[in-house]
Amino acid sequence: MNTDKISIIGVPMDLGQMRRGVDMGPSAIRYAGVVERLEAIGHxxxxxxxxxxxRAEKMVPQDTNLRNLKAVAEASEQLAFTVNDVVQQGHFPLVLGGDHSIAIGTIAGVAKNYDNLGVIxxxxxxxxxxxxxxxxxxxxGMPLAASLGIGHDTLTNISGYLPKIKPENIVxxxxxxxxxxxxxxxxxKGIKVYTMHEIDRLGMTAVMSEAISYLKERTDGVHLSLDLDGLDPSDAPGVGTxxxxxxxxxxxxxxxxxxxxxxxxxxxxxxxxxPILDEKNKTASVAVALMGSLFGEKLL
Structure with missing residues (x-):
């Protein structure tokens, strides 16, 4: 991975769900020192x-139950354009959310540049x-399905192509x-899933070793989509679900x-x-600490 130059893109999106406050996520992550942390590692x-x-749409379209479909789709198109531009310049796109609906736009922008994009x-x-x-x-609750080309046309056709990814390239x-x-x-679809049962049973070292070797065999790039609710709420309390x-x-x-x-x-x-659901910006700080590890921060 070329992380010499990292381009940060904030997506203050809260229209993909019902709990207010997640639109302040990018600001909270910046406040927790993401730029300084990554620059200190040498990037x-x-x-x-x-x-x-x-803005949030007052009416749900009559042909679907999807909330804020038009606004989410428009933001996804804009994000996809920006992410694609970053990749084309040879920079590493680091996107800060916002709710997880933003992955529709991120993956649409990234996948254009790969024949077999993998997704963790x-x-x-x-x-x-x-x-x-x-x-x-x-x-x-739909971005991975939409990236597979499954779901409402407005979401699956972001950037004018589908599918963005193949089921066998997902972990x-x-x-x-x-x-x-x-x-x-x-x-x-035969999607590879490591539930908490597997993590407890095999241990994280084995899970990650398997996931890495599995994706290395079949992909030419891998996108990491990390939802802070993947962590236990005791470590990351500031999440919507x-x-x-x-x-x-x-x-x-x-x-x-x-x-x-x-x-x-x-x-x-x-x-x-x-941050509204958080404790003293703890979850944003956790996010920044994990980015530190992802981008090469070492204890010694």
């Missing part, structure tokens, strides 16, 4: 500021819902809350360190930091 960092997000989805949830399977209509890590429709899709029994802070550092050693990550996003 050149440029902060491109924030993608503009439209570090998350308590699968985010593989569609309008038909979603209990809520919240788009932050989900940390899953512990899956809806019925998501479980069926995982089985049908916390699920008990998550990945520990230390296990997450180990995972990031192993990804850095493997040199396979070519783009990344850190999402679902909600």
């Amino acid at each position: 050149q960092v440029e902060d491109l500021g924030d993608i503009e997000i439209g 989805w570090y998350d308590a949830h699968g985010d593989l819902n569609t309008a038909e399977t979603s209990p809520s209509g919240n788009i932050h 989900i890590i940390g899953a512990r809350s899956l809806d019925e429709g998501e479980r069926e899709l995982i089985k049908e 916390p699920v008990l029994g998550g990945i520990s802070y230390r296990e997450s550092h180990l995972a990031m360190e192993m990804l850095e050693e493997a040199k396979i990550i070519t783009s990344a996003e850190f999402v679902e930091v909600n």
Whole structure:
């Protein structure tokens, strides 16, 4: 991975779900010192500021139950354009969220530049819902499905092509809350998933070793999409959909360190930091600490 030059893109998106505050995630991560942390490791960092997000839509479109579909799609198009531009310049795109619906735009912008983009989805949830399977209509539960070309046309066609990724190029890590429709899709598509059961049983070292070797064989770049709710709420309380029994802070550092050693990550996003639900900006600080490990920070 070429991380000599890192371009930070903030996406203050809170329209993919119902809890206010996650739009302040990028600001909280910046306040926690992300630029200074990465520069201290030796990287050149440029902060491109924030993608503009439209307003919440008062009416849900009659042909779908998807909330704020138009505004989410417009922001996704803008983000995809910016991310693609960053990759074209040979820089590493680091996207700060915002809710997880932003991954639709990030992956759309990255995948244009790879024949076989791999994705590590570090998350308590699968985010593989569609309008038909979603209990809520919240788009932050759909970005992985949309990137596979499954779901509403408006979301699957961001950047004018689909699918962005193949199911065999995905590894989900940390899953512990899956809806019925998501479980069926995982089985049908053969998506590789390491639930908390596997992490507990095998240990994080074995899980990451397997995931890395699996993706190295079949991909020409790997995007890391890290939802802070993948971690246990005791370590990352400031998230909109916390699920008990998550990945520990230390296990997450180990995972990031192993990804850095493997040199396979070519783009990344850190999402679902909600400072309103947080304790003294703890979750944003955790996000920045994990970025430190991902980008080569060492204790000795």
